Amino acid sequence: MVRLKHRYLVVQLSWPDGRAAEGLTEQILLQAVRDSLATCHGDIGLGSALLSLQVKYYCSYTHVLLLRCDRDSCVQVQHALALLTTL
Numbered sequence: 001m002v003r004l005k006h007r008y009l010v011v012q013l014s015w016p017d018g019r020a021a022e023g024l025t026e027q028i029l030l031q032a033v034r035d036s037l038a039t040c041h042g043d044i045g046l047g048s049a050l051l052s053l054q055v056k057y058y059c060s061y062t063h064v065l066l067l068r069c070d071r072d073s074c075v076q077v078q079h080a081l082a083l084l085t086t087l
Contacts, residue, residue, distance in 0.1 A: 009066070026058045034053070037077065
C-alpha cells in the first residue's frame with residue numbers, strides 16, 4: 001500500500017493599499033490558485049497538483065490561508081502563489 005505524503009503551506013495574503021478584498025471565501029481562493037497554476041505550469045502542472053490541492057483553513061480577519069498539496073507538486077504551488085497578483 002502506498003502512503004500519500006502531503007505538505008501544508010501557510011500563506012498570509014496582503015494587499016498593496018492595505019485594505020482586504022471583501023467577500024473572499026475558500027472556494028474563490030482555491031480557484032485563484034488553480035488559475036495561477038494553469039497560467040504558470042500549464043495543463044500538466046495543474047493536473048499533477050489538482051488531485052491533492054485543498055484549502056484547509058482561511059481566516060478573513062488575519063488573512064491567513066492554509067493550503068494542502070502533495071509533496072511532488074509543492075514547489076509548483078509555491079511558484080503559483082508567488083505569482084498570484086489578483087483575486
